[in-house]
Amino acid sequence: MQNTKGNIEEINEQEDDINQEIDYISLFAKEKTKVRGIPKRGSKDFEPDGSENQHDALTSSLNALQNALSEERNVSSRQLCKAIWHRAPISKAMITVSKGSHFHNMGHAIKGKMWLYPEECLFLMDRCSLSMQYCGVDMSLQHAYCEIIGEWLTLEKYQVYAYLKRIGFTVLRAQPSPSSSTNTSVCSQSQPLIQTPSHTNATSHQLQQLQLPWFLNRINSFIISPFIYITNLLNSSSVLSSRKSANKKEDQSLVVPGEYRTYEQVYKKLQIIKSSSITHCHNIDVDVEDEGYNIDFLVYKESAPGKFKKKNPGSPLFHVVVASAETQKPPSLPTLCNLFNSFPSSSQTNSSQSLESQSPSQLSTRKNILFAIVDGSNISFLEYNDIMFDNIHVNLISDHVEKKMRY
Amino acid sequence: MTLMPEEVTLLLSKGIIVLVDEEKSHRLPTQVQIEEFKQKISQEENIQLQEYIKFTEEKKLKIECLRKNNDLSQDIKGERNIAKEISPNDLKEKDVLFQQSQEFQDQQNSLNLENKSSKIQGFAPVVNIKTSSTSFAWYNYNGNCFSSIDLAKQNDLWVWPSTLKDLQKYKIYCDLWNQGYYITSGIKFGGDYLLYPGDPLRYHSHFIAIVLDIDKIISPMDIITFGRLGTTVKKSYMLCSWNQQQDKAVYYCLEWSGFG
Numbered sequence: 001m002q003n004t005k006g007n008i009e010e011i012n013e014q015e016d017d018i019n020q021e022i023d024y025i026s027l028f029a030k031e032k033t034k035v036r037g038i039p040k041r042g043s044k045d046f047e048p049d050g051s052e053n054q055h056d057a058l059t060s061s062l063n064a065l066q067n068a069l070s071e072e073r074n075v076s077s078r079q080l081c082k083a084i085w086h087r088a089p090i091s092k093a094m095i096t097v098s099k100g101s102h103f104h105n106m107g108h109a110i111k112g113k114m115w116l117y118p119e120e121c122l123f124l125m126d127r128c129s130l131s132m133q134y135c136g137v138d139m140s141l142q143h144a145y146c147e148i149i150g151e152w153l154t155l156e157k158y159q160v161y162a163y164l165k166r167i168g169f170t171v172l173r174a175q176p177s178p179s180s181s182t183n184t185s186v187c188s189q190s191q192p193l194i195q196t197p198s199h200t201n202a203t204s205h206q207l208q209q210l211q212l213p214w215f216l217n218r219i220n221s222f223i224i225s226p227f228i229y230i231t232n233l234l235n236s237s238s239v240l241s242s243r244k245s246a247n248k249k250e251d252q253s254l255v256v257p258g259e260y261r262t263y264e265q266v267y268k269k270l271q272i273i274k275s276s277s278i279t280h281c282h283n284i285d286v287d288v289e290d291e292g293y294n295i296d297f298l299v300y301k302e303s304a305p306g307k308f309k310k311k312n313p314g315s316p317l318f319h320v321v322v323a324s325a326e327t328q329k330p331p332s333l334p335t336l337c338n339l340f341n342s343f344p345s346s347s348q349t350n351s352s353q354s355l356e357s358q359s360p361s362q363l364s365t366r367k368n369i370l371f372a373i374v375d376g377s378n379i380s381f382l383e384y385n386d387i388m389f390d391n392i393h394v395n396l397i398s399d400h401v402e403k404k405m406r407y
Numbered sequence: 408m409t410l411m412p413e414e415v416t417l418l419l420s421k422g423i424i425v426l427v428d429e430e431k432s433h434r435l436p437t438q439v440q441i442e443e444f445k446q447k448i449s450q451e452e453n454i455q456l457q458e459y460i461k462f463t464e465e466k467k468l469k470i471e472c473l474r475k476n477n478d479l480s481q482d483i484k485g486e487r488n489i490a491k492e493i494s495p496n497d498l499k500e501k502d503v504l505f506q507q508s509q510e511f512q513d514q515q516n517s518l519n520l521e522n523k524s525s526k527i528q529g530f531a532p533v534v535n536i537k538t539s540s541t542s543f544a545w546y547n548y549n550g551n552c553f554s555s556i557d558l559a560k561q562n563d564l565w566v567w568p569s570t571l572k573d574l575q576k577y578k579i580y581c582d583l584w585n586q587g588y589y590i591t592s593g594i595k596f597g598g599d600y601l602l603y604p605g606d607p608l609r610y611h612s613h614f615i616a617i618v619l620d621i622d623k624i625i626s627p628m629d630i631i632t633f634g635r636l637g638t639t640v641k642k643s644y645m646l647c648s649w650n651q652q653q654d655k656a657v658y659y660c661l662e663w664s665g666f667g
Contacts, residue, residue, distance in 0.1 A: 044609055044610055044611050045605075045609055045610050045611070046610070046611055047604040047605065047610055047611075047613070048604060048605040048609075048610060054609065057609055058605070058606055058608065058609045061606070061608040061609055062606070062608065065608065069408070072535060072537075072538065073535065073536040073537075073538065074533050074534070074535050074536075075533065075534055075536065076531045076532075076533055076534075077531045077532050077533070077534050078531040080534050125536060128536060130536075131534055131536055135435055135436055135441070136436065136441040136444070136445070137436045137440070137441055137444045137543070137545065138444070138448075138536075138537065138543075140536075140537035140538060140539055140540040140543065140546075141536065141537065141538050141539075142429070142537075142538065142539050142540040143429075143433050143540050143543075143546070146429040146430060146433060147433070155409075325594055326412070373594070375592050375594040376409050376410075376411050376592045377408060377409045377592075378592050378594055378595060380594060380595055
């Protein structure tokens with residue numbers, strides 16, 4: 001019995017690591033060696049048993065939390081930047097005193113003056129690096145949150161920005177690119193994806209188009225199937241005729257008798273619907289209602305002063321979209337298409353660096369979008385990948401044999 | 408730290424919190440307030456400067472004393488006679504030092520009055536970045552506090568719960584809260600809430616709760632999904648619905664039985 005309980009605790013501990021709860025006791029533990037990075041939560045119990053031990057542990061946890069919350073930000077003016085907040089419509093802060101190396105990857109210069117975006121102001125204030133004034137008096141953090149959160153910078157966006165900055169990434173605002181979602185020329189140059197006979201009903205056609213890529217991938221995987229299945233298709237006319245009925249070209253088989261040297265050639269014939277990838281979904285109606293999803297932040301790896309160039313940062317590790325769990329629905333396919341088309345694909349090496357442990361599905365990753373879903377104080381990250389399914393080849397053993405035979 | 412909408416509504420209805428319209432409470436500082444604020448800041452800096460000077464002077468004297476003592480003890484070791492001769496000189500020196508330091512302090516004080524603290528070498532005042540606005544004269548929440556949901560609603564400050572789904576969630580939340588559970592957001596575990604037997608700071612959660620419409624048809628696939636979700640994290644998956652007619656909550660728990 002005790003054993004199982006211990007087991008449960010162990011597993012629970014691992015699972016609860018996903019939670020971003022912090023053990024505030026470790027934050028103020030001075031006698032212990034300080035752990036670098038964001039403090040992690042310590043061990044938890046299964047349930048309250050009314051013991052003195054547990055009571056004391058809870059009290060000290062609560063006290064630590066209280067201490068963390070009531071901690072005042074005191075900092076030597078030697079390390080403190082100063083800025084003046086300019087209210088809307090400017091909504092930025094101008095640096096008057098610059099200290100430290102914050103501005104190698106933050107802020108932007110306008111006519112020789114350094115300006116900070118609202119999220120940069122809040123973040124620097126939060127970590128005791130910036131004192132902001134407005135109308136000749138200091139701003140408290142309480143005031144800054146009230147004043148700065150709004151317009152483009154929602155609380156959710158700031159939470160994601162601050163989280164990514166805190167764990168060491170360089171985070172920049174994504175500038176709207178010229179080929180962004182509002183560009184309608186993308187959809188006008190539609191290439192017919194479906195090569196099946198056109199349906200008479202226009203609406204059902206549209207509907208089919210909307211579901212295309214997912215649907216297509218299914219078909220594709222269906223096509224790449226064992227050899228026996230294909231020979232069956234080739235030889236048995238009964239199977240063919242049943243397939244044909246779906247195709248409406250009653251009298252012709254998909255693979256007419258002839259010379260086929262590789263499976264590839266046969267597959268091509270069998271592929272009645274060309275596969276598509278999300279980055280090439282041109283004929284999907286792009287003019288859908290705006291669901292409020294945009295690439296919000298570009299995330300780069302940790303950068304040393306002097307090495308990172310704000311004006312030429314290179315290709316980002318992640319494109320981050322901030323989503324609110326409470327107010328937003330999951331993105332529709334057209335929205336995803338727009339998002340994927342709004343930035344050029346990064347080089348292969350770059351994306352492979354970012355993924356520490358690559359799952360098979362990520363091997364051929366070209367583009368990915370990181371969705372940061374904010375629910376209260378929780379942030380969950382989901383990654384959308386364009387895996388270029390049509391480029392994935394299943395190696396059949398006989399295929400190898402065939403190649404060897406040809407040489 | 409942010410509160411869940413359920414928490415805000417509950418605390419508001421229990422009269423534990425009031426909502427403050429922050430935008431209205433932070434006013435533009437008047438000219439007088441700006442002047443007062445600047446004075447206060449320079450006063451605080453002066454106090455810090457005084458302490459700094461006092462501290463450095465004491466340190467200097469201590470170091471000097473230590474050095475003299477050191478010299479003395481060395482002298483004692485070497486030639487005792489000379490040591491005796493030196494000591495009166497030493498005292499004189501101390502006097503001179505003291506005078507010098509006195510002069511220095513006076514100088515500093517005069518500089519102080521002119522508020523040129525930044526010129527003093529090695530001195531950098533500690534700045535406090537305020538967390539709360541309550542100490543500011545231009546912050547005043549009087550008249551901007553709302554103690555009930557209705558009042559807050561009228562002023563467009565709080566509109567949750569506004570949909571039927573929100574209402575169902577809130578009913579379930581309150582029912583579970585009244586049963587003594589500690590409740591947090593369950594989004595990381597594919598549910599609406601996580602239920603804890605004690606404070607989440609110290610204990611693991613036991614249930615993942617999801618609020619469903621009572622008429623919702625659940626497919627077998629849903630049941631497998633829920634069961635899988637709960638089992639992999641050693642929690643029980645709880646389906647919650649609000650029965651409108653009987654005005655009470657209905658709960659079902661899903662758990663893999665572990666037979667094969």
